[in-house]
Amino acid sequence: MQTVYRLSIRNKTSEQLKFKSIWSHYSFMEVHFSFQVFLSFALVVIFGLVFRVYSSLVTKPHRLRQAFKKQGIGGPPSNFLLGNISDIRRARISAPKAGAATPSPPFFHNCGPALFPIFYEWRKQYGEIFMFSLGNIQLLHVNQYDIVREISTCTSLDLGKPKYQAKEFHSLLGDGILTSNGNFWARQRKILAPQLFMDKVKGMISLIQQSTIILINSWKDVIDDQGGVAADIKIDNYLKKFSGDVISRACFGSSYSEGQHIFQKLRDLEKISSKKVLSTGIPCMRYIPTQSNRRAWELKKDIKALILKLVNQKNEATSENNLMQRVVEEAESVDFIVDNCKNIYLAGYETTAIAATWCLMLLASNQEWQDRVRAEVLEICNGRIPNSDSIKKMKQLTMVINESLRLYPPVAVVSREALKDLKFGNTYIPEGVNIWIMVTSLHTDPDIWGQDSYEFKPERFSNGISGACKLPHLYMPFGIGPRICLGMNLALVELKILLSLILSDFSLSLSPKYVHAPSLRLVIEPENGVDLVMEKLNSPVIA
CATH class of the missing domain: 1.20.5 (Single alpha-helices involved in coiled-coils or other helix-helix interfaces)
Structure with missing residues (x-):
């Protein structure tokens, strides 16, 4: 067992x-x-x-370039990874500063060749239409009048804002109305546009008047501190504070002081973003934790927190029907609110202030036109603060504003992307190609504006924009087509009330400190600011 x-x-x-x-x-x-x-x-x-x-770095760029070569469209040789970025950088470094060699006051206003030197060389070499690249992004420079006309009148959602800009400037602009495309953009426009129609802007005029009076009184305080007659004032920050106050009051029901930290952080983020423009198209650059990228990510987070804090405060305090309230009501997400608030703050704050700065510089350096506009304002207003009825009658002032926006447009380049294959005239543009239209070039082209195109001559607009040049569609200070600036009406009303009141209370001349040096960041602005000698008039409108 x-x-x-x-x-x-x-x-x-x-x-x-x-x-x-x-x-x-x-x-x-x-x-x-x-x-x-x-x-x-x-x-x-x-x-x-x-x-x-x-495919992204080699196949697609080659295919797009070949599509243009078959149409007889050439361009500068493109390097692997960088494209033409190195060429553009070298040209900008070696070019003289815009206006650096011009006397003060400047007599000729041709900042384009200094801001975009190599593009003017390429135009001479390759013609009015040529291709170039930023990294692996393929772009088509278009300066041919008939094609610009077709692009400017195109209403198709297949022609949108460049996707690379949405990616590169995402910290600054997010997916707001300035960068979005398609039906999402159309929905945002439907929400925002009615809040900036002229009938709505008329209701904001008292707010604009209040902000202007605050600005003028601050200048009078500076003059009083310097003897009571005149003072040498750098006007840039004052005007930015003014435009920030207007956009805060009109669109957010607050004031510049409440949104001051938002404006400052947006300005800091804008400076960082503008320095990265020429690294656009270099793969993965925006993801590398460089010092500037880390700072941008930090600012983005801070701005989001500040905007949401302001939104919550205003929602609890009032039910006032303003643009911010409309955005909150229609918001699909928190990011929808934050991104569109950032877009409104930036567009309303920066561009209007800089447009006003250039306009005052031109008036200060052209005494005859300063006197003409002042006489018109005093006659129409008769000692009263300008309102919606009186600014309509200010023809001389309107001519000066139009001419200032022609010579120093807030946006130097109108850019679009073919989101599907498109055709303008006989030019076929494949999907994925970006289009650049140089506004500075078209606005000062002697063939369009005459041999005096580089001179400040507001009289060219005496019969309106249509009578100012041979091809009025090439005048585009606020952009073109369906994507034209939503805040155009507000900006023009701001400028008219601001300038009319300033000229009613002060005589202006350029300071000896002023150095004429236009500089390109995200907009064309004076690199060293604008210094004016401001003298109080004997019979001011604002006592």
């Missing part, structure tokens, strides 16, 4: 060992198979990424 029992145990042990051996072999095979599956999947992913990168 014991022998049988031992044999039984021995057989069971043998079977167990055999089973373990089989199971171990099976487990090994299973692990091996899993490893092979994982390795195959990893290789597929790696090859997919390599193919995608190769």
Whole structure:
């Protein structure tokens, strides 16, 4: 029995060992198979990424360039990864500063060649239409009048804002109305546009008047501190505070002081973004934790927190129907609120202030036109603060504003992207190609505006924009087509009330400190600011 029992145990042990051996072999095979599956999947992913990168950096750019070459459209040779970025940088570094060699006051206003020196060289070499690239992004420079007309009148959602700008400036603008496309953009426009129609802007005029009076009184305080007659004042920050106050009051139901931290952080973020313009198209640059990228991410987070804090405060305090309230009511998400608030703050704050700065510089350096506009304002207003009825009658002032926006447009380049294959005239533009229209070039082209195109001559607008040049559609200080600036009405009313009141209370001349040096950041602005000698008039409108 014991022998049988031992044999039984021995057989069971043998079977167990055999089973373990089989199971171990099976487990090994299973692990091996899993490893092979994982390795195959990893290789597929790696090859997919390599193919995608190769397609993005090599195949697609080559295909797009070939599409233009077949149409007889050339351009400068493009380098791998950088495209023409190095060429553009070298040209900007070696070019003289815009206006650096011009006397003060400037007599000629041709800042384009200094801001975009190599583009003027390329135009001479390749013609009015040529291609170039920023990294792997392919762009078509268009200066041909008939094609610009077609682009400016195109209403298709297939022609939108460049996707690369939305990516590169995402910290600054998010997915707001300035960068979005398609039905999402159309919905945002439907929400925002009615709040900036002229009938709504008329209701904001008292707010604009209040902000202007605050500005003028601050200048009078400076003059009083310097003897009571005149003072040398750098006007830039005052005007930015003014425009910030207007946009805060009119659109957010607050004031500049409440939104001051938002404006400052947006300004800091804008400076960082403008420095990265020429790294656009270099793969993955926006993801690398460089010092500027880390600072941009930090500012984005701070701005979001400040905007949401302001929104919550205003929602609790009032049910006032303003633009911000409309955005909050229609918001799909928190980011929808934050992004569109950032877009409104930036567009209303920066561009209007800089437009006013250039306009005052031109008036200060052209005494005849300053006197003409002042006489018109005093006659129409007769000692009263200008309102919606009186500013309509200010023809001389309107001519000066139009001429200032012609010579120093807030936006130097109108850019679009073909979101699908498009055709303008005989030019086929494949999907993914970006279009650049140089506003500075078109606004000062002697063939359009005459041989005095670089001179400040507001009289050219005596019969309106249509009578000012041969091709009125080429005048585009507020952009073109369906994407034209929503705040145009507000900006023009701001400028008219601001300038009319300033000229009613002060005589202006350029300071000896002033150095004429237009500079390109996200907008064209005076690099060193604008210094004016401001003298109080004997019979001011604002006592």
